[in-house]
Amino acid sequence: MSIVIIALIAAFAFYAVSIYxxxxxxxxxxxxxxxxxxxxxxxxxxxxxxxxxxVKGYAxxxxxTLDSVIRARTQAVGADSVQSKEAAEKNLNQxxxxxxxxxxxYPDLKANTNFQQLQSELTSIENDVExxxxxxxxxxxxxxxxxxxxxxxxIANMYKFEKSSFFELDHxxxxxxxxxxx
Numbered sequence: 093m094s095i096v097i098i099a100l101i102a103a104f105a106f107y108a109v110s111i112y113x114x115x116x117x118x119x120x121x122x123x124x125x126x127x128x129x130x131x132x133x134x135x136x137x138x139x140x141x142x143x144x145x146x147v148k149g150y151a152x153x154x155x156x157t158l159d160s161v162i163r164a165r166t167q168a169v170g171a172d173s174v175q176s177k178e179a180a181e182k183n184l185n186q187x188x189x190x191x192x193x194x195x196x197x198y199p200d201l202k203a204n205t206n207f208q209q210l211q212s213e214l215t216s217i218e219n220d221v222e223x224x225x226x227x228x229x230x231x232x233x234x235x236x237x238x239x240x241x242x243x244x245x246x247i248a249n250m251y252k253f254e255k256s257s258f259f260e261l262d263h264x265x266x267x268x269x270x271x272x273x274x
Contacts, residue, residue, distance in 0.1 A: 125228035
């Protein structure tokens with residue numbers, strides 16, 4: 093009888109250790125995925141001033157639009173949490189959509205090879221951010237499921253594992269065409 097009890101205790105201990113190790117692994121994957129997003133966003137933030145300078149040469153009287161892009165970029169660079177980064181990136185996306193709407197008004201700007209190259213790089217980075225965001229949200233989903241599910245939630249609560257925040261940028265309002273008024 094005592095061998096059965098020892099075996100059950102050993103099985104429970106093994107199960108608890110495996111859950112703990114899985115929680116640690118998922119927490120690290122979430123942090124790694126966030127780091128990837130952060131790197132992509134930094135690349136994007138570094139590219140934006142060059143794009144603004146190129147537009148500035150052609151669209152000198154569009155100062156308000158250019159200033160809003162710079163302000164939004166500054167906020168995005170300074171954001172430090174997932175929630176603040178999400179809000180800042182939404183604001184920056186809107187400012188960039190307005191910038192590209194302004195660029196449509198200037199055929200010479202649209203034909204400029206530097207502008208086209210910067211726009212192409214930005215599109216490439218946006219695609220990379222989308223892929224990194226999808227990976228991050230997938231790891232967050234897996235982590236949150238384990239943190240909330242029984243019986244792993246007991247281990248998670250004992251060792252203070254917490255749910256992570258999703259990073260979402262796509263909303264219905266962002267899919268609408270921006271209104272640009274001069």
